[in-house]
Structures are given as C-alpha cells and as structure tokens.
Amino acid sequence: MSSLLSQLVVGLINGSFYALLSLGLAIIFGLLNVINFAHGALYMLGAFVAWGLLHYAGIGYWPALVISPIVVGLLGIVLERTLLQRLYRLDPLYNLLLTFGLALIIQGLFQIEFGSSGEAYEIPQPLKDYSLELGFMTLPAYRAWAMISSLVVYLATWYVTERTKLGSYLRAATENPGLVQAFGVNVPRMVTVTYGLGVALAAFAGVLDAPNVQVSPAMGADRIIVVFAVVVIGGMGSIMGAIVTGWGLGVVEGISKVVYPAASDTVVFALMALVLLVRPAGLFGKAP
Amino acid sequence: MSSPRVPGFISVLWRALWRRENRVFTVMIAALVVAPFLTYPVVLTKCLCMALFACAFNLLVGYVGLLSFGHAIFLGCAGYGSAHAIAVWGLPPELAILFGTAVAAVFGVVVGWLAIRRQGIYFAMITLGLAQMIYFLCRQAPFTHGEDGIQGVPRGRLLGFIDLNDNLTMYMFVLVIFLIGFAIIYRIIHSPFGAVLTAIRENEQRTTSLGYNTDHYKLIAFVLSAALAGLAGATKALVFQFATLDDVKWTMSGEVILMTLIGGLGRFTGPVVGAFVVVKLESYLAHFAGWVAVAQGLVFVLCVLAFRQGIVGKLSEMLKLPL
Numbered sequence: 001m002s003s004l005l006s007q008l009v010v011g012l013i014n015g016s017f018y019a020l021l022s023l024g025l026a027i028i029f030g031l032l033n034v035i036n037f038a039h040g041a042l043y044m045l046g047a048f049v050a051w052g053l054l055h056y057a058g059i060g061y062w063p064a065l066v067i068s069p070i071v072v073g074l075l076g077i078v079l080e081r082t083l084l085q086r087l088y089r090l091d092p093l094y095n096l097l098l099t100f101g102l103a104l105i106i107q108g109l110f111q112i113e114f115g116s117s118g119e120a121y122e123i124p125q126p127l128k129d130y131s132l133e134l135g136f137m138t139l140p141a142y143r144a145w146a147m148i149s150s151l152v153v154y155l156a157t158w159y160v161t162e163r164t165k166l167g168s169y170l171r172a173a174t175e176n177p178g179l180v181q182a183f184g185v186n187v188p189r190m191v192t193v194t195y196g197l198g199v200a201l202a203a204f205a206g207v208l209d210a211p212n213v214q215v216s217p218a219m220g221a222d223r224i225i226v227v228f229a230v231v232v233i234g235g236m237g238s239i240m241g242a243i244v245t246g247w248g249l250g251v252v253e254g255i256s257k258v259v260y261p262a263a264s265d266t267v268v269f270a271l272m273a274l275v276l277l278v279r280p281a282g283l284f285g286k287a288p
Numbered sequence: 289m290s291s292p293r294v295p296g297f298i299s300v301l302w303r304a305l306w307r308r309e310n311r312v313f314t315v316m317i318a319a320l321v322v323a324p325f326l327t328y329p330v331v332l333t334k335c336l337c338m339a340l341f342a343c344a345f346n347l348l349v350g351y352v353g354l355l356s357f358g359h360a361i362f363l364g365c366a367g368y369g370s371a372h373a374i375a376v377w378g379l380p381p382e383l384a385i386l387f388g389t390a391v392a393a394v395f396g397v398v399v400g401w402l403a404i405r406r407q408g409i410y411f412a413m414i415t416l417g418l419a420q421m422i423y424f425l426c427r428q429a430p431f432t433h434g435e436d437g438i439q440g441v442p443r444g445r446l447l448g449f450i451d452l453n454d455n456l457t458m459y460m461f462v463l464v465i466f467l468i469g470f471a472i473i474y475r476i477i478h479s480p481f482g483a484v485l486t487a488i489r490e491n492e493q494r495t496t497s498l499g500y501n502t503d504h505y506k507l508i509a510f511v512l513s514a515a516l517a518g519l520a521g522a523t524k525a526l527v528f529q530f531a532t533l534d535d536v537k538w539t540m541s542g543e544v545i546l547m548t549l550i551g552g553l554g555r556f557t558g559p560v561v562g563a564f565v566v567v568k569l570e571s572y573l574a575h576f577a578g579w580v581a582v583a584q585g586l587v588f589v590l591c592v593l594a595f596r597q598g599i600v601g602k603l604s605e606m607l608k609l610p611l
Contacts, residue, residue: 035409086593092409093355094592097549100542101588108581225538229417232410262428269421273402276414280405 006137007254013143013212015250016150017205021227022234022242023157024201029236030174031194033092034084037099039202040224041106044217046072046203047210048110051121061124061211068207069200076199080192103221110217118216146208153204154243161239170194229272235285245283312557312611320463329459330527335567336459336466337524342547342559343473344516349545350554351477352509353489354404357412358419359517359544361399364426364536366392366518367525371438372431374526381444381452385465385522392518393511395422400510404503407492416538423536437532441525458527465523469516470560476512477556485509517544539581546584549591552598557611561599 021039028036036042049071050064059067079102087094122128123142130141161167173180173187181187206220213219226249234245249268256267263270275283305314323332341363348354370388373379379387403414426432433439443452452458476482487495488502496502525531534540543566551562566584573580591598597605604611 035413083589083593090596093412094596096355096409096412097545098589098592100545101585101592104542104581104585104588106585108578108585111581112578221538225416225420228413229420232406232413232417265424266421269417269424272414272417273421276402276405 002136004258007258011251011254015247019243019246020205022230024198026236026242028198034095038102040220041103043202043206044220046206047215050207051215069203072203073196073200077196080195118214121210123211229268233275235282241284324459329455333459335564336462339560339563340466340469341520342563344513345544346548346559348513352485355412356415358415360540361419362392362514362517363521366521367531370522371441371525371531375441388522389518393515396511396514404506439530441529552601555600558600
C-alpha cells in the first residue's frame with residue numbers, strides 16, 4: 001500500500017512535467033495551429049542552459065530558473081520570425097516537419113558535444129537538505145517544490161489567458177485571426193510572442209527537471225513522444241484539459257509501476273489507443 | 289520465315305519502352321540493372337530496400353494525404369518476422385519474406401484502424417505514439433532479443449537452388465522484389481481505387497458526399513502501405529542478416545519522411561531518388577558519427593522551406609516531363 005501511495009506521488013510529480021510540456025504545446029497550437037515538434041529539444045536546451053550557467057559562469061539554480069526560459073524563449077522568437085512564419089499559409093504538416101528538423105539539429109549538436117551519458121545537476125540549496133515525512137514515504141523537498149511551482153505556473157497561465165485583456169485578444173485570435181487584426185491588433189507579433197512563451201515554458205520545465213534527471217541530449221525526445229500521446233488523449237481544447245490529463249497520466253504511469261512494472265513504458269500509449277476507440281476527439285476535445 | 293518477326297517484336301517492345309510516359313521507368317530499370325557492376329552492390333541493395341520502403345510510405349502521404357510518423361513499425365516488425373522465421377523456424381527465404389510482409393499487414397490493420405479516426409496533425413501524433421509503444425514492446429519481448437536483436441540470420445537458397453550468399457545475386461533478387469512492389473504501387477495509384485484515394489486527399493468531405501466510405505478507403509490504403517513497407521523490411525533483414533531495434537525506432541520513421549520529402553512528396557519516382565540520396569548521405573557521414581542527425585535535420589529544414597517539390601519535382605519541371 002505504501003509503495004502504491006509513494007508511486008502515486010512520484011506519478012503526480014512526473015505528471016506535472018507532462019502537464020507543463022503539453023500546456024506549452026497547447027498554447028502554441030491554439031494560435032499557430034502548429035504542433036511544435038522541437039518542444040522536447042527546447043526542454044532539453046533549457047536544462048542545458050541551466051547546467052551551462054552553473055558550470056561555466058557559476059550562476060546557480062535560482063537565477064537560472066529565470067534566465068534559461070528567457071534565453072530559450074528569445075531563441076524561439078528568432079526561430080518563429082525567421083523560419084516558422086514562412087509556412088503559415090501551407091498545410092500545418094509542413095511546420096510539423098520543420099520543427100522535427102529543428103529538433104534533430106538541436107539534439108544532434110548536443111549529442112556531438114556531450115555524448116549520450118549526460119551531466120549531473122545538483123539539487124539547489126536550501127531545498128537539498130530537507131525532505132517531507134509523509135508517513136508512507138519521505139518526499140525530498142525538491143520534488144515538492146517542482147510540483148508546487150508547476151502548479152503556480154499553470155494557474156498563472158490560466159489567469160493570463162482567461163482573465164486579462166491580452167488573454168482575451170489571444171482567445172479571439174485563436175477563433176478568428178483576420179477579424180482581430182481588422183480591429184487593430186498586431187496579430188503576427190502576438191503569434192511570435194505566444195511561440196516565445198510556449199517555448200519558454202518548455203525551458204522552464206527543463207530547468208525544473210534538471211536536478212531530477214541526468215541532463216542529457218536525449219532527455220527531450222522520449223518525453224515529447226509521451227507528451228504527444230497526452231495531447232491526443234486530452235485534446236488541445238483547453239488549458240485545464242492539458243493539466244488534468246498530464247497529471248492523470250503521470251499517476252496512471254506511477255500506479256502501473258507498482259501493479260505491472262513491465263507495462264509502465266507503454267501504458268500511456270495503450271490508454272491513447274483506448275481513448276481513440278471510445279472518444280476519438282479526446283477527453284476534453286471538441287468533436288472534429 | 290519467322291526471321292522478320294524478331295526485329296518486329298523488338299521494335300514494338302522498344303517503342304513501348306520509349307513511350308513518353310514509360311521512358312522514365314525504362315531509364316530507371318536500366319540504371320538499376322547496370323549499377324551493381326559499377327559500384328559495391330551491398331550499399332545499392334540497402335538503397336533498394338529503403339526505396340521500396342519510401343515508395344510504400346509515399347503511397348499514404350502523397351496520394352491519401354496521411355502523414356504517418358510511425359512507419360518504422362512495419363519496416364521493423366516485418367524484419368523481426370522474417371528474421372525469426374528463418375533463424376528459428378528454418379523457413380526458406382521466399383516464405384520468410386512473405387511471412388514478414390504478413391506480419392506488417394496485421395500491424396497495419398490494427399494501427400490503421402486506430403489512427404484513421406483522426407486527421408492531419410493528430411494522425412501523425414497517434415501513429416508516432418503507437419510506434420513508440422511497439423518499440424517498447426519489441427524491446428521487452430523475448431523473441432526479439434532486446435538490444436542485441438536477431439543476429440546471424442542465414443541468407444539461404446532462394447527456391448532451393450539460387451545461392452543468395454553472393455552479393456550480386458542478392459542484389460538482383462532484391463531488384464526483382466523492388467520492381468514487383470513498385471509495379472503494385474503503380475497499379476494501385478492508376479486504378480479507380482487510386483482515383484478515390486486522390487479525391488480523399490483533395491477533399492475528404494466531398495468524397496464522402498459522393499457516396500464513398502472514406503474510412504474504408506483510408507484503411508485499405510494504410511494496410512497496403514504497411515504491407516509494402518513490410519516487404520521492404522523483411523527483405524532488408526534477409527540482406528543484412530539481422531533485425532534490430534533501430535528499424536522500429538522513431539528515427540527510422542523520420543528517415544522515411546525525409547527520403548520522400550527530398551525526392552518529392554506525391555511524385556511517383558521521388559522516394560526512389562530520395563532513398564538513394566539519404567542512404568548515400570548516411571554512408572558518407574558514417575565516419576562523423578553524430579553529424580548524421582544534424583545533417584538530416586538541416587536537410588529537413590531546407591527542403592520544407594525552399595525545396596518542397598523535391599528533386600524529382602524540380603526535374604519534372606525542368607524537363608517538362610511527368611516523372
């Protein structure tokens with residue numbers, strides 16, 4: 001029982017990363033109609049920027065948590081302005097292929113420089129020495145922090161899109177970009193900023209995850225495929241949908257580690273197949 | 289008395305081969321027959337396997353408009369199927385290849401049946417997800433031998449008397465398989481069935497309104513594409529005498545997209561050209577280990593941004609020939 005409960009907590013923590021990544025994907029998809037295949041590579045880049053800041057410049061975790069998303073977000077803005085933007089008139093599949101190519105380049109370059117083994121990133125002070133006693137398990141304070149801070153990020157994202165003026169423009173532009181532009185809103189700039197923000201979320205997840213896992217070039221590739229399955233299951237209709245599905249699947253994955261460990265890699269995909277049978281539009285999606 | 293007939297026959301054949309719409313195939317086949325005498329046949333054999341794989345993929349993306357991001361499933365599982373059939377059951381090569389193809393077709397039914405429920409980007413993500421699931425299953429299943437793969441598969445004798453251990457004989461055998469697969473795809477595309485597929489690509493709703501059950505057509509096309517990809521995978525396992533996880537991995541699904549894209553999406557001979565380019569590029573970059581992925585990524589970006597018609601599309605435009 002206690003192993004089930006502790007896997008549940010671990011699942012919630014993993015799920016908060018799925019949710020963070022699918023949140024970024026959903027925001028980008030909403031406005032750009034593009035599935036950002038480079039999301040995993042940029043998440044990896046976020047973790048490496050944090051590692052590099054510490055390793056080469058001695059800048060620690062807390063500043064990196066802010067600097068890395070900004071750096072990666074700016075890179076995202078450059079990519080959107082120079083590359084992605086050229087393909088909006090075409091079938092969205094072309095942008096899928098473009099971002100796939102970008103992911104191969106980014107991941108390949110890091111593979112050449114760092115190999116596939118990965119670098120360790122220390123858990124930052126003051127979280128390193130503390131842990132929470134939950135009765136059935138000892139939860140390292142860092143993991144609790146990762147979960148809580150991602151929760152804060154979801155709430156902030158939800159607030160910005162649902163309760164602010166900017167968010168209302170964003171939602172309107174998702175529905176009808178032409179009309180919003182006619183009202184004098186600079187939609188192309190909004191698209192650029194949205195891509196930058198979505199990508200910054202990926203980098204934030206990368207920094208947050210860096211002390212949990214080995215910082216390695218391949219860390220994004222496997223995770224992003226799971227996140228795609230999460231997105232298929234949840235549908236990209238709503239922010240809440242992305243969060244609930246991300247957490248839910250993290251928990252399911254955690255439970256399967258106790259009940260039937262061999263299936264823990266595949267359970268998310270099996271659920272995806274099941275959801276396609278029962279509700280092809282996804283749990284929170286609108287009918288196609 | 290019969291002597292005038294022979295040149296007559298030859299000239300009829302020649303005229304048929306050199307007809308405008310057949311010329312490109314004549315040149316291609318002639319080049320493929322001559323090629324192994326000019327260069328090392330093993331790399332060419334790999335090119336042929338990948339070319340058939342890419343042609344099968346192109347049947348789906350180019351003519352039905354479904355971008356599958358999981359075609360490695362069919363290449364890889366058919367490879368496991370034929371390697372297992374030879375190494376464990378001792379089947380002769382021709383039956384093993386048929387068995388591998390059948391395995392891929394079965395996977396095609398299941399994956400296609402699930403994936404055609406969504407379109408466009410979702411279709412791509414679903415096929416990728418299912419491919420990842422099958423990758424993990426292959427890594428765990430006992431008969432695939434995990435990370436090692438099935439090694440040391442004997443090539444054996446074709447039909448009991450043709451020794452396939454000779455690389456040139458093997459090349460010719462694979463060329464025959466490739467041409468059969470190529471001809472099947474040609475037949476599919478230029479049939480009434482193929483016309484419906486193209487109609488689905490252009491406008492699915494209108495095709496439905498004309499009374500076609502588009503889901504049936506898409507599923508059949510998917511299974512055909514999977515089976516032909518499987519034919520390529522089963523043959524590849526026989527040629528290289530092993531089946532490993534590399535052929536089931538998502539990178540392989542990306543590679544086949546790249547081949548088709550370089551050659552020209554929806555161009556009939558495009559994938560063949562693309563496969564030769566990609567395989568050659570890989571063997572050229574083999575000494576610079578990590579750079580293969582970077583080079584592939586760069587080619588992806590360049591093709592998508594500036595070269596969407598592909599090599600064959602460009603050639604066709606320059607020569608004013610439908611290629």
